[in-house]
Amino acid sequence: DVKVTQSSRYLVKRTGEKVFLECVQDMDHENMFWYRQDPGLGLRLIYFSYDVKMKEKGDIPEGYSVSREKKERFSLILESASTNQTSMYLCASSFGTGTQPQHFGDGTRLSIL
Amino acid sequence: RKEVEQDPGPFNVPEGATVAFNCTYSNSASQSFFWYRQDCRKEPKLLMSVYSSGNEDGRFTAQLNRASQYISLLIRDSKLSDSATYLCVVNRRGSQGNLIFGKGTKLSVKP
Numbered sequence: 001d002v003k004v005t006q007s008s009r010y011l012v013k014r015t016g017e018k019v020f021l022e023c024v025q026d027m028d029h030e031n032m033f034w035y036r037q038d039p040g041l042g043l044r045l046i047y048f049s050y051d052v053k054m055k056e057k058g059d060i061p062e063g064y065s066v067s068r069e070k071k072e073r074f075s076l077i078l079e080s081a082s083t084n085q086t087s088m089y090l091c092a093s094s095f096g097t098g099t100q101p102q103h104f105g106d107g108t109r110l111s112i113l
Numbered sequence: 114r115k116e117v118e119q120d121p122g123p124f125n126v127p128e129g130a131t132v133a134f135n136c137t138y139s140n141s142a143s144q145s146f147f148w149y150r151q152d153c154r155k156e157p158k159l160l161m162s163v164y165s166s167g168n169e170d171g172r173f174t175a176q177l178n179r180a181s182q183y184i185s186l187l188i189r190d191s192k193l194s195d196s197a198t199y200l201c202v203v204n205r206r207g208s209q210g211n212l213i214f215g216k217g218t219k220l221s222v223k224p
Contacts, residue, residue, distance in 0.1 A: 031210030042216035043157070043200075050209045090156055094210045099145045101202075102212055104156040 002027045004105035006091050012111045019078040021108055023091030031094045032074035033102060034058075034066060036087040043090065049074055081112045115139065117215040119201050125221045130191045134218045136184040136201030145204035146177055148186050150197045151217065157200055160186075191222045 007022035025032065033048040035058075045058030047066040055066050063085060067075045074093075078085055088109050092102040119136045126132050138146075146163035161168065163175040163184055174187040184201055201215035 033210075040216075043214040045211070048211060094212075097209055099204065100210065101145075101147050101159045101162065102210070104158070107156050 002029075002093070002103040004091055004093055004103055006089075006105035006108050008108050009106060010109045010111075012113060013078075013081050014113055015081060015083060017078075017081045017112075019081050019110070019112075021076040021078075021089055021091075021110070023074045023076070023093075023105055024072050025074075025093040025103075026072065027093065027095070027103075028071065029093035029095050029103075030071075031096075031102075032068065033092040033094075034064075034074065034076045035090045035092065036060070036085075037090060037107075038087050046076065083112050086110060086112045116205075116213045117201055117203050119215040119218050121216060121218060123219040123221055125223060126191055127223055128191055128193060130222075131187065131189050132191055132220060133188075134186045134199055134201075134220075136186075136215055138182050138184070138201075138203045138213075140203070140206055141179075141182060142206045143203045144206070145212075146175075146184050147202040147212070148173075148175055148184075149200040149202055149214070151200060152197050157214070160199070188220075191220075193222050193224065196220055196222045 034046045035043045049068040065077045091105040094102040148160040149157040150160045151157040167176045172189045176185045198217040200217045205211040
């Protein structure tokens with residue numbers, strides 16, 4: 001079974017803080033993704049990566065950056081957290097080309113106060 | 114047309130009912146199609162892939178109509194445990210591994 005592990009289930013941070021969300025997958029997948037999910041808006045892609053040290057902007061990259069130093073790990077960074085970044089953050093990974101499904105971690109509920 | 118469009122529901126059905134969800138997609142070049150299930154406050158989980166010839170997995174049947182750019186999911190003999198949000202998913206052409214998720218259709222199965 002594919003295992004995608006996110007470092008925290010719940011996180012509370014303050015406005016202006018730098019926030020790190022970590023994601024690790026154990027299936028040697030090339031592709032990794034960060035989404036946020038908000039009521040009524042569905043899943044929105046923030047950033048993705050298809051190889052080590054490679055990153056691509058998704059649909060809503062503003063206010064975020066990512067890091068992929070190792071194949072199994074993909075980090076999402078909120079440079080200066082703001083209240084409108086309060087959300088559920090989901091990491092996913094997949095194998096190979098776009099014909100493969102993505103597998104998700106449990107999610108991190110992030111609250112910015 | 115939105116990239117992936119679904120009726121948000123909710124669909125409220127009694128146990129044992131048959132329920133069908135529909136989904137349309139805008140990119141005629143899309144090649145990969147999936148249905149995911151998401152329980153309340155949980156992550157999406159792959160329910161099934163959708164193949165051109167249609168495919169079945171127990172009580173679940175998925176169909177694809179490429180000409181109409183339309184995907185469907187049929188659930189027979191609904192169980193209480195089928196209550197969830199069902200997401201229609203299509204690959205984003207030209208972007209490795211990238212998928213587009215619909216906003217989902219909420220199903221509530223009542224006793």
